[in-house]
Amino acid sequence: xxxxxxxxxxxxxxxxxxxxxxxxxxxxxxxxxxxxxxxxxxxxxxxxxxxxxxxxxxxxxxxxxxxxxxxxxxxxxxxxxxxxxxxxxxxxxxxxxxxxxxxxxxxxxxxxxxxxxxxxxxxxxxxxxxxxxxxxxxxxxxxxxxxxxxxxxxxxxxxxxxxxxxxxxxxxxxxxxxxxxxxxxxxxxxxxxxxxxxxxxxxxxxxxxxxxxxxxxxxxxxxxxxxxxxxxxxxxxxxxxxxxxxxxxxxxxxxxxxxxxxxxxxxxxxxxxxxxxxxxxxxxxxxxxxxxxxxxxxxxxxxxxxxxxxxxxxxxxxxxxxxxxxxxxxxxxxxxxxxxxxxxxxxx
Amino acid sequence: xxxxxxxxxxxxxxxxxxxxxxxxxxxxxxxxxxxxxxxxxxxxxxxxxxxxxxxxxxxxxxxxxxxxxxxxxxxxxxxxxxxxxxxxxxxxxxxxxxxxxxxxxxxxxxxxxxxxxxxxxxxxxxxxxxxxxxxxxxxxxxxxxxxxxxxxxxxxxxxxxxxxxxxxxxxxxxxxxxxxxxxxxxxxxxxxxxxxxxxxxxxxxxxxxxxxxxxxxxxxxxxxxxxxxxxxxxxxxxxxxxxxxxxxxxxxxxxxxxxxxxxxxxxxxxxxxxxxxxxxxxxxxxxxxxxxxxxxxxxxxxxxxxxxxxxxxxxxxxxxxxxxxxxxxxxxxxxxxxxxxxxxxxxxxxxxxxxxxxxxxxx
Numbered sequence: 001x002x003x004x005x006x007x008x009x010x011x012x013x014x015x016x017x018x019x020x021x022x023x024x025x026x027x028x029x030x031x032x033x034x035x036x037x038x039x040x041x042x043x044x045x046x047x048x049x050x051x052x053x054x055x056x057x058x059x060x061x062x063x064x065x066x067x068x069x070x071x072x073x074x075x076x077x078x079x080x081x082x083x084x085x086x087x088x089x090x091x092x093x094x095x096x097x098x099x100x101x102x103x104x105x106x107x108x109x110x111x112x113x114x115x116x117x118x119x120x121x122x123x124x125x126x127x128x129x130x131x132x133x134x135x136x137x138x139x140x141x142x143x144x145x146x147x148x149x150x151x152x153x154x155x156x157x158x159x160x161x162x163x164x165x166x167x168x169x170x171x172x173x174x175x176x177x178x179x180x181x182x183x184x185x186x187x188x189x190x191x192x193x194x195x196x197x198x199x200x201x202x203x204x205x206x207x208x209x210x211x212x213x214x215x216x217x218x219x220x221x222x223x224x225x226x227x228x229x230x231x232x233x234x235x236x237x238x239x240x241x242x243x244x245x246x247x248x249x250x251x252x253x254x255x256x257x258x259x260x261x262x263x264x265x266x267x268x269x270x271x272x273x274x275x276x277x278x279x280x281x282x283x284x285x286x287x288x289x290x291x292x293x294x295x296x297x298x299x300x301x302x303x304x305x306x307x308x309x310x311x312x313x314x315x316x317x318x319x320x321x322x323x324x325x326x327x328x329x330x331x332x333x334x335x336x337x338x339x340x341x342x343x344x345x346x347x348x
Numbered sequence: 349x350x351x352x353x354x355x356x357x358x359x360x361x362x363x364x365x366x367x368x369x370x371x372x373x374x375x376x377x378x379x380x381x382x383x384x385x386x387x388x389x390x391x392x393x394x395x396x397x398x399x400x401x402x403x404x405x406x407x408x409x410x411x412x413x414x415x416x417x418x419x420x421x422x423x424x425x426x427x428x429x430x431x432x433x434x435x436x437x438x439x440x441x442x443x444x445x446x447x448x449x450x451x452x453x454x455x456x457x458x459x460x461x462x463x464x465x466x467x468x469x470x471x472x473x474x475x476x477x478x479x480x481x482x483x484x485x486x487x488x489x490x491x492x493x494x495x496x497x498x499x500x501x502x503x504x505x506x507x508x509x510x511x512x513x514x515x516x517x518x519x520x521x522x523x524x525x526x527x528x529x530x531x532x533x534x535x536x537x538x539x540x541x542x543x544x545x546x547x548x549x550x551x552x553x554x555x556x557x558x559x560x561x562x563x564x565x566x567x568x569x570x571x572x573x574x575x576x577x578x579x580x581x582x583x584x585x586x587x588x589x590x591x592x593x594x595x596x597x598x599x600x601x602x603x604x605x606x607x608x609x610x611x612x613x614x615x616x617x618x619x620x621x622x623x624x625x626x627x628x629x630x631x632x633x634x635x636x637x638x639x640x641x642x643x644x645x646x647x648x649x650x651x652x653x654x655x656x657x658x659x660x661x662x663x664x665x666x667x668x669x670x671x672x673x674x675x676x677x678x679x680x681x682x683x684x685x686x687x688x689x690x691x692x693x694x695x696x697x698x699x700x701x702x703x704x705x706x707x708x709x710x711x
Contacts, residue, residue, distance in 0.1 A: 066602065090605030097603075102450055103595040106651045117593050117604040123654060124589035170604070 010078065012174050012206045013040040013063065018072035020058045029070050032058045033231035036072070040206040042173060045197050047217035047238075048210040050227035051251060056210045059227065060178050063208070064095050076174060090118035094170035096163045096177040104152025108162050111151055112137055115169030137168035140199060157188035161195070168199070175199075177209040181216070189213055193220040214251075218242070218263060226250050268292045273344055274299045279309035287318070290333045296340065305340065322347065370655050373648045377662035381432070384669035388431060389424040391676045393683075396420065426566040431668045433577040434562065434630055435640075437622035439664020440584045442637030443644065443656055444615050447591045449525040455637035456623035459511050459616065460531035461504045463539075465627040466558070468503025469496055470539045473554045496557070497569065497628050504624030507531055508616070515612055521598060524612075559685030560631035562672055573629045580621030581661065587615050588653040595651060633668075633687050635694020640664040643697065667693075 019034030033055035040046060050056050061067040063074070065081050074081045076092045084092065094115070101111065115137065116130040126134070138144040141161045151159060160180055167175055177196075181189040193213070197220050200207045208225075211217050217224065218238040226234040226241055228250035234241060241247045248258035257266040262285075272295035277288055287309050291298045296305070304323060310316025317329040318336040322343045330336040390401045396416055404420045438456055445454040456462065472495055511528060518524050543551050565573055590611035593601040602608055626633065644659040645651070668686075671693060675684040 064603065066599065085605075086602070086607055087605040090603060093603075095600075095603045097599055099597060099599060101596055101600075103651060105645070106595060110651055111596070114592060114596060114600075114604065117589070117606070120589070122586065122589060124592055125654070 011039040011041050013038065013074075013076050014078075015039075015063075015074045016072055018062070018074055019070040020055055020062050020067075021070045022058075023070070031070065031231070033227060033233065034070070034072065036233045038063075038225070038233070038235070040174065040208060042206055043200055043204045044206055044222040045200040045220060046206070046208045046223045046225055047221035048208060048225045048227060049212075049214060049217055049250075051229055054227045054229045055231065056227055057178060060176055060208070060210055064093060064176050065089050087118050090170065090172075092172055093174045093176060094167035094172040096160075096167050096175075096180055098178050098182060101151055101159075101163075105150050107147065108138075108143060108149055108151060108154070108165075109134070109147040111162055112143075112147075112165045112169050115166040115171075118170065133171055134169050137165040140168060140203075141165040141195065156183045157185070157191070160184060160188070160192060164192075164195070168203075173205055175205050175207045177207070179210050179212070181211050181213050189216060193217075196220070215264065266292070268295075270295045270297045272296045273305060274303035275305040275307055275340070276301065276303040277307055277309070279311065281309075281311070283309040283311075283316075287333055287336070290337060291340075294337050294341070305344070307336065307340075370648060370650060374655070374658055374662065377647075377659060377666065380666045381662050381669065384666045384673065385428050385432065388428045388669045388672050389420060391673050392419075392424060393676075393681050394419060396424075422566065423563070426570050427563050427672070428669065429570060430562045430565040430573065430630065431672045432665045433573055434626050434633060435636060435664035435666065435668030436661040437577045437580060437626045437664070438633060438636040439640035439644070439660040439667070440581060440657055441619040441622040442639075442664075443641040443653070443660040444584060444587060444591065444619050445637070446641050447594055447653065448612065448615050449521055450594075450597070451525060452642070453638060454525065455635075456619060456626075457532060457632075457634075457637070458525060459528040459619065459623075460507045460535060461620055461623045462627050462632045463532040463535035464503040464505075464507030465500040465624065466503065466539055466632065467507075467535045468499035468501070469557050469631075470542050470554055471503070472496060472499040473550055473557070497572075500628035501624065503535075504620065504627060507535065508620040508624060512613060512616055512620075515616055516609060521612070557631050558687065560633045560687035560690075562630055562668075562686050563683075565629050569629060573625055576621050576625035580618050580625065583614060583618035583621065584657055587611065587618060588657055590614070591653040591657075592651075631687065634691045635697070636664055636668060636671075636690050639694040639697040640667060643667075 015036055015038035017035040018038065019031060019036070021030050021032040021034075023029045036059075048056050048059065058067065062069050065084075068082070076084065076089070079088075081089065113126060113130075113134050116126055116133060117124065119130060120126060135144070138147060141164050143158070143161050143165050146154060146158060146162065151162060154162065160183075164177070164180070167177075180192060180196075184192065193216050196207050196209065199205060200222070221238050223235060224238045224241055224247075226246060228234075234246050234250070238247075242258075242260060242263065245260075248260065251258060251265070257269070258264075259266050270292055274297045275291055277284060277291070277298045277300070279287075287307065288298045291307070306321045308319040310318060317331055318333065319327050319329055320336055320339055320343070321327040325343070328339060330339060386398055386401050386405070389405070390396050390398050396419065400413075400416060401420065404417065405425075441456040442454075445456060445458045446452060448454075449458065451458075510531065511524070514527050515524055518527070539554075543554065546554075590601070590606055593604050593606045594608075594611070596604075598608055601611075623637070640660050640663050641656070644656055644663050647663065648655055648659050650656065668690070671689045672686060674693075675686055675689045677684060
């Protein structure tokens with residue numbers, strides 16, 4: 001994978017004091033989020049994260065020009081978005097939406113070719129350059145072999161790549177995707193984010209996507225836009241947001257605890273007895289997870305119970321020791337957990 | 349700002365290779381229309397040999413044979429030309445409606461235009477002054493009465509104005525479809541109410557109009573019909589690119605730079621001219637508008653409206669000409685109402701389309 005391109009001279013998208021929301025029946029506008037300060041640079045993949053209802057979709061719709069902002073300024077390529085004609089906007093920004101394409105009889109080739117719409121004449125005929133762009137988009141997304149197939153016959157993962165190819169064929173410096181990983185299985189989610197990251201690098205596009213895949217987003221994003229329910233957006237490299245505690249805070253309201261040490265959300269909130277965990281490496285990592293799930297609280301310091309993990313993966317024994325008892329060896333984590341449960345039950 | 353050179357592209361493969369096949373398909377349709385046209389002129393109570401028809405059509409008619417010349421030029425030719433206009437108008441209008449509303453069962457009547465024309469005709473036929481117009485109908489044939497044409501046009505135009513006004517306010521095309529169907533329903537109910545309180549003879553006149561007729565549109569009537577349909581077809585051609593974008597849904601179309609409301613107005617205007625004009629002169633002619641788009645898509649195997657629009661135009665013309673040939677009931681003196689024949693042929697086509705879907709999805 002190539003390194004990030006050197007900082008470009010000008011950002012593709014800038015927003016200052018942007019406020020988002022709805023005006024229902026000309027009454028008082030309902031503020032969803034803002035004021036926001038945003039920039040998108042060429043060649044970067046930005047993931048928009050945040051709990052449900054924080055306004056992720058509203059932000060994307062506003063940036064894509066599908067909804068007017070309540071206030072503030074929003075410019076694409078240095079030109080205010082509101083002053084762009086629909087055709088000019090379509091040459092700056094392409095989108096991938098969550099909605100399905102209902103015309104299932106359209107072939108992949110036809111869907112991707114429609115991406116050339118803002119570049120063609122009044123009848124929509126494709127020139128040689130347009131065909132080349134369509135082929136490039138198909139090749140870049142690995143969908144060239146589907147070209148003659150109707151989109152209705154594709155799997156979810158294939159269809160998402162075709163929609164991405166359509167957006168690429170539109171040949172815009174900015175690409176916005178609304179939850180492109182929804183409805184995809186794990187391998188397809190990973191593959192799509194990897195592809196988007198590569199495309200941002202190789203084509204120098206700014207790619208903005210919203211997602212609920214926090215783990216993947218933390219790995220793939222050059223920068224994260226974190227939109228907590230409070231409506232104040234935080235932007236920065238994912239690692240900075242994690243270490244500063246901003247990431248954990250954003251999701252705290254949903255009752256989710258983010259573990260800075262592992263970069264994952266804690267599924268379990270153990271209330272059982274503390275157990276000292278000695279050792280390191282993969283065995284310690286997975287033993288720790290097993291203890292958490294079983295209800296124990298793993299600690300680094302001395303505690304009532306003590307567990308020593310084997311030094312080598314795939315060989316060795318787990319040792320457990322409780323106060324006033326001799327150390328015991330276990331060949332698997334399953335056996336270790338069983339023994340710990342029995343011992344603590346006997347202790348009362 | 350444009351850093352995506354098509355470097356990754358393999359050599360351009362076959363999107364252009366399909367063109368010759370599509371062009372051949374369209375040429376085949378042209379031949380079909382010409383054949384159906386000649387056959388339609390040849391068939392009738394008095395059968396005229398096909399070669400004689402061809403000679404007359406090419407302007408080399410034998411001067412001596414005045415009876416045949418009269419039949420060809422005064423009766424058969426106008427009727428065949430009317431069929432041509434009706435078929436192309438309704439086929440194209442149906443295609444536009446099905447794509448605009450993304451509904452396979454939408455047709456020219458989806459916007460309530462046919463019902464509006466019916467209301468206009470009912471207004472003339474069923475009100476007090478009905479006697480005079482009914483007389484005109486009997487004497488001149490259905491389309492011979494300017495009063496009827498004007499009434500039908502006024503009815504269709506007022507529905508069109510209503511729908512256009514609503515379309516400018518609505519964001520969603522599906523809501524517009526519901527509005528069109530409701531307008532049609534209310535208009536139909538008013539006509540029914542009117543019939544309920546009318547004399548039987550007046551009702552009979554109105555029923556006669558609803559059978560539809562291709563004959564009797566001659567001279568200035570034909571010129572007006574041809575102009576209106578040509579205008580509608582011209583606007584339809586300009587709607588090819590918007591219709592293609594709308595295939596992806598309105599949100600994607602908007603993201604492609606389409607001005608959705610402006611395009612919608614263009615499409616409605618085109619359809620109104622086509623469907624309204626045809627209904628005004630020939631009465632309601634069913635199913636052509638629904639069936640032709642499906643047949644065209646199946647025949648040409650493309651979703652590209654730059655191909656489908658001329659395709660639906662040609663196939664619609666061929667279909668109505670063929671229906672008119674069948675309406676002559678070859679070998680008899682009877683002529684069936686055109687609306688009955690198109691519906692008899694069209695309904696099975698719609699059934700085929702509806703039943704074919706789940707089978708294809710399962711395969």
